[in-house]
Amino acid sequence: MHRVADQPPPHRERHRFRALPAGIWVLGFVSMFMDISSEMIHALLPVYLVGVLGTSTLVVGIIEGIAEATASITKIFSGALSDYLGRRKMLAAIGYGLAAVTKPVFPLATSVGWLVAARFVDRVGKGIRGAPRDALVADLSPPALRGASFGLRQSLDTIGAFLGPLLAILLMWATADDFKAVFWVAVLPAFLATGLILVGVREPHGTIRSKPLRSPLSRTELANLGRDYWLVVLVACLFTLARFSEAFLILRAQSVGLALALVPGVLVVMNLVYAAVAAPIGLLSDRIGRVWLLAIGFLTLVAADLFLGFASGIPAVAVGVALWGLHMGLTQGLLAALVADTAPANLRGTAFGMFNLTTGLVLLAASIVAGVLWDRFGPQATFLAGAAFTLLALIGLWPVRKHFPRGNSR
Numbered sequence: 001m002h003r004v005a006d007q008p009p010p011h012r013e014r015h016r017f018r019a020l021p022a023g024i025w026v027l028g029f030v031s032m033f034m035d036i037s038s039e040m041i042h043a044l045l046p047v048y049l050v051g052v053l054g055t056s057t058l059v060v061g062i063i064e065g066i067a068e069a070t071a072s073i074t075k076i077f078s079g080a081l082s083d084y085l086g087r088r089k090m091l092a093a094i095g096y097g098l099a100a101v102t103k104p105v106f107p108l109a110t111s112v113g114w115l116v117a118a119r120f121v122d123r124v125g126k127g128i129r130g131a132p133r134d135a136l137v138a139d140l141s142p143p144a145l146r147g148a149s150f151g152l153r154q155s156l157d158t159i160g161a162f163l164g165p166l167l168a169i170l171l172m173w174a175t176a177d178d179f180k181a182v183f184w185v186a187v188l189p190a191f192l193a194t195g196l197i198l199v200g201v202r203e204p205h206g207t208i209r210s211k212p213l214r215s216p217l218s219r220t221e222l223a224n225l226g227r228d229y230w231l232v233v234l235v236a237c238l239f240t241l242a243r244f245s246e247a248f249l250i251l252r253a254q255s256v257g258l259a260l261a262l263v264p265g266v267l268v269v270m271n272l273v274y275a276a277v278a279a280p281i282g283l284l285s286d287r288i289g290r291v292w293l294l295a296i297g298f299l300t301l302v303a304a305d306l307f308l309g310f311a312s313g314i315p316a317v318a319v320g321v322a323l324w325g326l327h328m329g330l331t332q333g334l335l336a337a338l339v340a341d342t343a344p345a346n347l348r349g350t351a352f353g354m355f356n357l358t359t360g361l362v363l364l365a366a367s368i369v370a371g372v373l374w375d376r377f378g379p380q381a382t383f384l385a386g387a388a389f390t391l392l393a394l395i396g397l398w399p400v401r402k403h404f405p406r407g408n409s410r
Contacts, residue, residue, distance in 0.1 A: 026201050033190070037186045046064075060247055073127065075352065078095070096125065097125070098122075099126060100187075137150060152282070154336070158278060225354065226343070239331070239393040269325065282337065301324070339352055
């Protein structure tokens with residue numbers, strides 16, 4: 001019979017985080033500063049587009065979907081290039097730098113077209129950095145601490161994702177709802193993130209270089225990724241149908257009467273829960289496996305959708321948003337760790353790129369469908385459809401669960 005003493009004590013768990021390479025921590029802080037910048041803007045952008053510039057909810061869904069799909073399409077090529085060059089840091093730094101230089105466009109923009117262009121280029125930067133950065137985390141992390149590594153980076157990233165909206169709230173209050181002043185302040189942490197990755201991260205020695213350089217969409221490259229990897233992608237795509245843009249959480253809060261200056265608080269609540277959960281869940285998955293935790297995350301999203309769909313006031317929306325953050329902490333780092341578990345080491349960049357390409361295209365479709373449902377039938381239809389798609393993903397997870405590695409497989 002197992003005793004409680006068989007479980008590692010809390011100080012042992014903290015020691016495992018301290019044992020992570022310095023580069024993992026630096027990449028986490030880079031993500032944190034860039035997310036502070038991005039979320040200061042994105043927490044206000046849906047309301048700015050609808051309330052100030054007069055666009056429709058459907059247009060918001062299309063803009064968000066295209067933006068994320070652009071990032072995902074770019075990731076497949078940057079990931080494959082990082083495999084060939086064996087230099088992931090360079091591509092990640094270019095991506096962060098490109099995102100930084102687009103930030104001043106938001107306060108300077110005078111039309112929807114300029115904002116769409118800035119959002120598009122910003123997401124190209126995200127696409128360039130995403131897959132090389134995730135592959136770099138996998139390269140730097142010890143196999144026995146892979147879940148902890150992705151969980152830590154995700155937690156620090158998410159700390160930035162709630163600090164950004166929190167700063168936006170304070171600045172909106174201090175400036176009497178001056179959107180452009182908040183957008184200008186958001187420029188600073190973006191350039192800080194770019195400088196940090198340039199000086200604080202070193203490429204690991206012995207990175208495997210894949211030759212010759214081939215299209216990441218070629219049949220040979222796709223076949224080399226393996227069956228287990230594609231099962232991870234399949235489940236993630238089903239799940240992403242339910243994970244439309246968080247812009248709809250902001251619009252839902254506003255629909256039940258949340259004050260304009262407090263609207264960014266939606267992302268504060270969501271990301272606070274997300275950040276608190278992601279790192280310990282990643283660490284736990286290294287010990288007990290990832291699939292059952294993933295299933296719990298799927299069920300949590302169903303609960304979030306039900307609260308948000310039937311909410312009639314701010315308290316119910318707040319519960320739904322907190323559950324949404326909980327499901328993110330239970331799923332996002334685990335899916336990234338499963339990609340690292342199942343992909344060949346010399347194709348990790350391609351694997352993360354393909355994963356983000358497929359899920360990004362699904363996210364585009366999901367955000368458009370969410371916008372159509374909202375405009376025609378109201379917010380309840382949007383969130384109930386999300387719950388239905390999540391249950392579909394949970395059903396898809398069951399028959400393939402035995403093919404997923406327990407963790408630390410490669």
